[in-house]
Amino acid sequence: MASILKDIWNRLSGGGSTGEREEPAAEAVEYKGFRIRPAPYSAKGGYQTAGVIEKDFDTGMKEHRFVRAETHPSKDDAASFAIAKGKQIIDEQGDRVFR
Template sequence: MSFLKSLFGRRAAREESPAPDPAHAQDYKGFVIRAAPFKNEGQFQTAGSIEKEIDGVKHEHKFLRADRHTSFEDAVSFSLGKGRQIIDEQGERIFR
């Protein structure tokens, strides 16, 4: 049913999520990871951003994953972990 709703434009807008909180940011290996999960279909979707200043220029990489969580706190924790994993695997290449 949700497929038909989205196909015909009747899908409801994303549900409200708590406002971004500086406590949901983490410094890691010279990068700043910001968890930004949002509520989607009754659960919280894993999302966030990774930032780093290189040669005086601020770079940002946003990420969104399919993982969903029942609580906002779990989604924040998982999003920060996912950000650390991305940094460990790709480093500054994420900004290319």
């Protein structure tokens, strides 16, 4: 379990398990003053739902990384779902997501 979490963290923080960096799935999407950057990665024959929510504050930019259990057959499907999940997180938590 620890190695799975470490692999997820490495992928989200820019390091891949193979040392190669994947191309971004899609451009960031603006939503209610936040930016949602989909960041799906290859996992178990599909693509894992993952992304980053960002917002600029007077003190600088803050970000919240998220990974969900859902996998998708294509990177584009996973990116679209990550955007939908990011919007849901923003709607439910707003700025509290950065605490």
